[in-house]
Amino acid sequence: MASSSPSFLLFLLLSTIAATATTSETIPATFPRTAVHGSALKQTLNTHKPKPKLPFKTQFFPQILDHFTFTPKGSKIFYQRYLINAQYWCRGAPIFVYTGNEGDIEWFATNTGFLLDIAPTFRAMLVFIEHRFYGESMPFGKESYKSPETLGYLNSQQALADFAVLIRSLKQNLSSEASPVVVFGGSYGGMLAAWFRLKYPHVAIGALASSAPILQFDDITPWSSFYDAVSLDFKEASLNCYKVIKGSWTELEAMSAKKGGLAEISIIFRTCKNITSVYSTRDWLWSAFVYTAMVNYPTKANFMMPLPAYPVEEMCKIIDRFPHGATKLSRAFAAASLYYNYSGTQKCFELENGKDVHGLHGWDWQACTEMVMPMTCSNESMFPPFSFEYQEFADDCMKKYGVMPRPHWITTEFGGSRIEQVLKRSTSNIIFSNGMQDPWSRGSVLKNISSSVIALVTKKGAHHVDFRFATKEDPDWLIEQRRQEVEIIQKWIHDYNADLKQ
Numbered sequence: 001m002a003s004s005s006p007s008f009l010l011f012l013l014l015s016t017i018a019a020t021a022t023t024s025e026t027i028p029a030t031f032p033r034t035a036v037h038g039s040a041l042k043q044t045l046n047t048h049k050p051k052p053k054l055p056f057k058t059q060f061f062p063q064i065l066d067h068f069t070f071t072p073k074g075s076k077i078f079y080q081r082y083l084i085n086a087q088y089w090c091r092g093a094p095i096f097v098y099t100g101n102e103g104d105i106e107w108f109a110t111n112t113g114f115l116l117d118i119a120p121t122f123r124a125m126l127v128f129i130e131h132r133f134y135g136e137s138m139p140f141g142k143e144s145y146k147s148p149e150t151l152g153y154l155n156s157q158q159a160l161a162d163f164a165v166l167i168r169s170l171k172q173n174l175s176s177e178a179s180p181v182v183v184f185g186g187s188y189g190g191m192l193a194a195w196f197r198l199k200y201p202h203v204a205i206g207a208l209a210s211s212a213p214i215l216q217f218d219d220i221t222p223w224s225s226f227y228d229a230v231s232l233d234f235k236e237a238s239l240n241c242y243k244v245i246k247g248s249w250t251e252l253e254a255m256s257a258k259k260g261g262l263a264e265i266s267i268i269f270r271t272c273k274n275i276t277s278v279y280s281t282r283d284w285l286w287s288a289f290v291y292t293a294m295v296n297y298p299t300k301a302n303f304m305m306p307l308p309a310y311p312v313e314e315m316c317k318i319i320d321r322f323p324h325g326a327t328k329l330s331r332a333f334a335a336a337s338l339y340y341n342y343s344g345t346q347k348c349f350e351l352e353n354g355k356d357v358h359g360l361h362g363w364d365w366q367a368c369t370e371m372v373m374p375m376t377c378s379n380e381s382m383f384p385p386f387s388f389e390y391q392e393f394a395d396d397c398m399k400k401y402g403v404m405p406r407p408h409w410i411t412t413e414f415g416g417s418r419i420e421q422v423l424k425r426s427t428s429n430i431i432f433s434n435g436m437q438d439p440w441s442r443g444s445v446l447k448n449i450s451s452s453v454i455a456l457v458t459k460k461g462a463h464h465v466d467f468r469f470a471t472k473e474d475p476d477w478l479i480e481q482r483r484q485e486v487e488i489i490q491k492w493i494h495d496y497n498a499d500l501k502q
Helices: 038-047 105-110 113-122 156-173 188-199 225-237 239-257 261-268 278-294 311-320 328-340 362-367 390-401 409-414 419-426 439-443 476-501
Strands: 057-064 077-085 095-099 125-129 181-186 206-210 430-435 453-458
Touching: 057 156, 077 105, 077 156, 095 105, 095 113, 095 156, 095 188, 105 125, 113 125, 113 476, 125 156, 156 181, 156 188, 156 409, 181 188, 181 476, 188 206, 188 409, 188 430, 206 476, 225 239, 225 278, 225 311, 225 439, 239 261, 239 278, 239 311, 239 328, 261 278, 261 328, 278 311, 278 328, 278 439, 311 328, 430 476, 453 476
Parallel strands: 095 125, 095 181, 181 206, 206 430, 430 453
Antiparallel strands: 057 077, 077 125
C-alpha cells in the first residue's frame, strides 16, 4: 500500500512515505512492504518454504515506455510480466484483472485467492498484471533504479495506461473484444483499480477496490488517523497492552542514553550482532505493531509473516501474561517477537541491514514524487508523537533523488476532495471494501455514494482480508462480505450483457 533514514517501515503493504517526524529520526508510514528489517527479511529468506506453484501461465507483453509523449526515447519497448489463468474461460466470458501493486506480481497472486475461488462461478479468465518497475517488469533492466532519468517513468498514470493497453491487446488477440472486464486490487492496487475505472471506463465495466486509501492525500483525512487506528486495535484488545506499548518507548530511550545502553538493548532484543543505533530497535518494534494491526486476520495467514489468527489479540495476551514488575520494554519485545518469530525457530534477530526480498523499494521514488500521504502521531497514539513537516520531507527527497514532491498531484489527477459529489456524478460500478481494524481504512470510502458506488465495511476486517482464499474457519461476516461482492459483480456483468443484446 517508504523508507527514509534509517531504513524502515511499513504494506505496504499498503509502502507510502507518509510523514516526516520533527524528532531526531524520520518515522514514515507505508503500505505493507518488507523492505524493512534484517530480522524479518532474512528470517523470511531462511525459513520459508519454496514458492508455491501458482495455477497461472507467465507471459510477457511488449509495453511502450512512455504513453504520453511521442519522443523516440519514449517509444522504447520493455517487457511487462503478467500471469494468466484461463481454466474456466470461454470466448465472451468475463476477464478479471488484478491491477498490480508495488511488488512482485507472484506475491500478490499467491495472496489473492478470492479470484481463484470465484473464477468457476463466473467462468472468468484471471489476469494479474505486474506494475512497471517492480518484479520482473523493469524497463531498463538492472539500471531501472539508477537515476531520476529512468525512474521518471515510474508513476501511477503510466501504470494505468500499461494496464489499459495490455487488456485491449489481450482481448483482440483472444478475438473476444466483447468480454466484460472487471478490475480488482488491494491497497495501492486497490487505488489503481478505482482510478482505472475512473480513467478507463471503456476498458473495465467495474472495479473492486479493497483497502484502497484514495483519500489519504492533502488534508482530506486527518493526518493522525492511521496511527490512531493502529492504537485503537491494541486498546480494544487490552487497555493494559496499549499502555505497556505506549510506555515502552520512554524506557527504550532512557536505556539507550546510558553508558553501555546499546549493548544492554542488544541483549534484551536477542540481536545476532550488537546494534549501532537505538532507532533500529525502535523501528523493529514499530513495524511489528503496525504490520500486525494491518494483517489482524481472523485466520492463520502468511502474507507479511507467518501469524496466528487475530495476532493483535495474541500479542496482547503475551504482554498481559507477564508478572508484575516486568519492564514495559521486555514485554513489548516479547509481543513483537510474535510477528518476527511465530514459528519459534529464530535464535537471534538481525535488526539492521535488511534486504528487499519482494522488490518493493521502487515505492520510495513514488512516495517522493506523487504519493505524498501526510501522517502524524497524536498524543492519543501508543507511538511517540510526531508531526509532518513538508519542507523537511521535500528536502529529504531532493537529497535522495534530486526531485521535489508534488503533494497535490494525485488529487488533481484523480480527485479526492468532495469525493461523494465527484464519484456520484462521474462514475459507477465501484466497490470500496474495508475492514475497520485496518488502519488504512480511514483513508478510504466508507459510505455508499450511489446505487452502484458501494462501500462494504466490516467492523473486524483487516487489510484486504476479503481477497484471501476462503477457509473453513472464516467468520460469518467475512463470508457475507464476499457474498455481497460476488452478487454486485454478477449484476454488473448481467447489465452489461443485457446492453450488448439491445
